[in-house]
Amino acid sequence: MTPTEADAYSTSAAAYVHVPFCSSVCPYCDFAVVAGRDDLVDRYIDAVCTEIMTSESWRPLEAIYFGGGTPSHIDPLLLGGVLDALSLKHGISADAEVSLEANPEDFDATRATALRSLGFNRVSFGAQSFDAGVLVALGRRHQAGQIESSVRAARDAGFENVSLDLIYGTPGETTNSWSDTLSRAIDLDPDHISCYALTVEPGTPLGRAVRDGAEAPDPDIQADRYENADKVLNAAGHTRYEVSNWSRPEHECRYNLNVWAQGQYEAYGNGSHGYRDGVRFRNIRRVDAYVRAVESGKTQRSGNDVIESWDAEIDRLFVGLRRVVGVAPGPGVTAFLTSDSGRRLLDAGVVNMVGGRLTINRPLLTDEVHRCVIDLEAPECTPTQIQ
Numbered sequence: 001m002t003p004t005e006a007d008a009y010s011t012s013a014a015a016y017v018h019v020p021f022c023s024s025v026c027p028y029c030d031f032a033v034v035a036g037r038d039d040l041v042d043r044y045i046d047a048v049c050t051e052i053m054t055s056e057s058w059r060p061l062e063a064i065y066f067g068g069g070t071p072s073h074i075d076p077l078l079l080g081g082v083l084d085a086l087s088l089k090h091g092i093s094a095d096a097e098v099s100l101e102a103n104p105e106d107f108d109a110t111r112a113t114a115l116r117s118l119g120f121n122r123v124s125f126g127a128q129s130f131d132a133g134v135l136v137a138l139g140r141r142h143q144a145g146q147i148e149s150s151v152r153a154a155r156d157a158g159f160e161n162v163s164l165d166l167i168y169g170t171p172g173e174t175t176n177s178w179s180d181t182l183s184r185a186i187d188l189d190p191d192h193i194s195c196y197a198l199t200v201e202p203g204t205p206l207g208r209a210v211r212d213g214a215e216a217p218d219p220d221i222q223a224d225r226y227e228n229a230d231k232v233l234n235a236a237g238h239t240r241y242e243v244s245n246w247s248r249p250e251h252e253c254r255y256n257l258n259v260w261a262q263g264q265y266e267a268y269g270n271g272s273h274g275y276r277d278g279v280r281f282r283n284i285r286r287v288d289a290y291v292r293a294v295e296s297g298k299t300q301r302s303g304n305d306v307i308e309s310w311d312a313e314i315d316r317l318f319v320g321l322r323r324v325v326g327v328a329p330g331p332g333v334t335a336f337l338t339s340d341s342g343r344r345l346l347d348a349g350v351v352n353m354v355g356g357r358l359t360i361n362r363p364l365l366t367d368e369v370h371r372c373v374i375d376l377e378a379p380e381c382t383p384t385q386i387q
Contacts, residue, residue: 001241001252003325003357009254009261014063015090016255017048017082018269019071020287023105026139027209030201032271032285033069044269044287045078047294051268052085058266058276060091065099065255070126072102076111080118082268090266097122097161097254104142107150112157122161122253123154124192130184131177134170138198139205144184151188161251163192168229169222170198171215178225179232186236191251195229196244197222223364243322243363260319262312270300278312280305310378317358317373322366326359331379333358341372 020033021041034040064086071079079100086092099122100115107125115123129135130144147164154162164185168178185193198217200210210216230240238246242260245253258265259275267274270290273282281304284290293300307315313332320327327333336342336351336358345351351369352361360369 001249001325003328003355006241006257006323006325007261007328009257010263012062012254012258012261012263013059013090014065014255014258014263014265015061015086016265016267016272016274017064017066017071017086018068018267018272018283019066019074019079020044020069020270021073022068022070023073023103023141024139027205028138028198028201030204031069032287034287037287038074040287040291041074041078043291043295045074045081047291047300048082048268049085050294051300052082052089055089055266055268058090060093061086061096061266062093063097063099063254063258063265064092065253066120067101069101070103070106071100072106072111072115076114076118079115079120083119092119099124099161099253099255101126102150104146104150107153109153109156112150112153112159116157116159121159122163123159124163124165124194124253125150125154127164127185128167129170129173129177130181131173134173134177134181137170137172138167148188151190161191162188163194163247163253164188164190165194165196166229167196167198168225169217169219171217173225175224175228178228182229182232186232186238192245192247192253193233193238194245195226195233197226226364240363241324243360243366260323262316262319275307278306278308280307314373314376317376318370321358321360321369321373324359326354326357329356329358332373332376335376335379336373339372339376341375345369345372 021038022033022035025033025035066079098120100120101124103126125147127147128138128140151162166181166185200207200216233246237248240246241252264276265274266276270283270287271285282302283300284293284302290300313330317327317332350362350365352359360366
């Protein structure tokens with residue numbers, strides 16, 4: 001993907017729909033999810049559709065992403081009802097990417113066929129690992145064989161874009177088991193692969209266990225796993241286009257490309273975050289409180305932040321630098337290159353200037369670059385000069 005193609009997503013229209021329901025909550029999960037609350041599913045979907053229909057009309061959506069939680073956990077017809085609401089309110093482009101996250105144990109031929117007939121054309125499976133011991137450690141309910149059968153079901157149903165999510169660096173994972181996971185993932189011939197380091201979040205069961213003395217992920221081992229993944233996936237024809245994402249040509253996730261290009265996107269459901277007309281907004285996190293707010297006609301929003309002037313420029317660098325193509329010149333890039341931290345990172349080869357664009361040359365140090373970006377001071381010029 002060229003820089004021009006990547007930057008073009010800044011003008012695209014997208015939407016995120018949050019589906020919080022799961023069969024069980026994984027010990028590392030810090031998302032706005034619930035388990036054992038299927039009694040709330042119908043009311044929740046009604047609330048999401050109400051939120052959509054009472055939102056401001058926009059233009060046809062080019063990318064829609066159903067995340068969670070586990071969207072594949074609930075009746076496909078309910079998800080189709082949400083798509084109908086989005087189509088009625090905003091319109092959906094004929095060639096739109098319509099994605100959903102799925103767990104292998106929830107996805108069979110019947111469900112795959114139903115989802116494809118409703119308009120979904122991209123599915124992202126939470127595979128995480130092909131190692132049985134690692135899957136148990138991560139609290140996952142599926143087995144490796146179910147990953148393979150779910151991918152087959154998706155292909156047989158006509159899904160043209162299949163993605164696998166993998167997690168590396170779980171305590172107990174070995175170099176051989178991670179290599180085997182990568183190999184078995186590639187053998188399934190996916191179009192897109194995401195690889196994430198296991199992260200210990202405070203307040204999660206994993207976070208509490210580590211606090212009480214359980215083994216934590218080793219960052220050096222995780223760095224080795226990441227570099228191994230990059231080498232193996234590149235050799236298999238998957239090009240890295242963002243810190244944690246690889247794909248075949250023209251199979252990058254369009255919804256994510258929109259977000260990283262500072263594009264605008266609507267967001268619906270509890271705990272969801274959106275960005276429209278220079279305002280980042282977020283919804284109520286607790287699912288029951290979200291449903292009550294919508295049902296009673298009150299706002300489902302829990303807050304918003306106006307992103308303008310220098311804040312917008314910092315935002316552009318923060319999200320754009322996740323991409324391999326980096327960011328185009330601007331006041332923020334100039335401020336970065338003239339700051340002490342920026343010059344240090346440039347001299348160390350962590351960042352680079354390629355074709356006039358600021359890029360990250362060592363993706364494992366993206367967080368350090370982001371810290372430098374956040375600390376940048378605005379140049380002495382007017383807001384209109386910055387924009």
